[in-house]
Amino acid sequence: MRLDGIHHITCITADAPRNVDFYARALGLRLIKKTVNFDAPDVYHLYYGDERGAPGSILTFFEFPDAAPGCAGAGMIHRLRWRVGSEQSLAFWARRLAREGVELEAGAGEGRLRFRDPEGLGLELAVVDTEDEPLRARAEGVPPEHALLGFDGVRAYGGDREHEHRLLTETMGFQMTGPGAYVLQGGGRHASYSYDEPPSAAGRQGAGTVHHIAWCDRDDEHAAWRDRLLRAGARPTPIIDREYFLSIYFREPRGVLFELATPSPGFAVDEDPAHLGERLCLPPQHEHLRAHLERSLTPLINPRADSPA
Secondary structure, three states: OOOOOEEEEEEEEOOHHHHHHHHHHHOOOEEEEEEEEOOEEEEEEEEEEOOOOOOOOEEEEEEOOOOOEOEOOOOOEEEEEEEEOOHHHHHHHHHHHHHOOOOOOOOOOOOEEEEEOOOOOEEEEEEOOOOOOOOOOOEOOEOHHHOOOOEEEEEEEOOOOOOOOHHHHHHOOOEEEEOOEEEEOOOOOOEEEEEEOOOOOOOEOOEOOEEEEEEEOOHHHHHHHHHHHHHOOOOOOOOEEOOOOEEEEEEOOOOOEEEEEOOOOOOOOOOOHHHOOOOEOOOHHHHHHHHHHHHHOOOOEEOOOOEEO
16 A cells, blocks of 8 residues: 555634635635535635645645634644746746745745745745646646646654654655655655754644644555554544545654545535635535525635635
């Protein structure tokens, strides 16, 4: 069994309208699904990605309107990295981000840009030599050759970086490439997963932090992965139906919340592929709340449709 790279990354926002404006307009991702947190249906769960919402491109946010700003600490992911096609693409993004008032971080080095979203989440764009399929969305003002091309990896905070993570290597198929550095390859997509020394202050979950990362398994191997994790001493949840994929959750030894998610059925199960993200989609167990939610949830401006979403 092999994992096919990153499926999605889920974060927290306190401001859904600003979140949509930044990720769907400024960064040019497609809003592919507007739904609710299945475990707390009075708040949004927003999905962004490429044109079809392919695994490897998907970034999601839970909106908790009263959430205080968070900060990443030990056992938390602190930076997300997307691929771009060239140094010319980095120059395009440097100009575009400057026009948006986004400050670039110093010292990122050749071949990458580092910055933060409006709530402080660490982001990076990097030129990566790969044969993986480019996962791009169409967006006004973003030429196709400069579009984001899907995730390349993440960086987390975790101590004892010299120690091999056997759950990662022996169970999940990552290769250790250096102290605290791992790569997942050999499946449909490759991805990097790296640790940095944690700050002295404890982390705090809140706006601008990562909730979990999901790795993409295969539809016919999902249950077998759960059995494999149990044999390795992990404590995975039962299989959970998330409408657009099946999920298993567990924590890796340094504390980051992992998920394994299937590629199917995908995001076209309740919307036409040409109109993803244009309506509020609810799972069957919450459909009875539609009238209430459509009144109570804040209207969102979808840059693709240029109208309330």
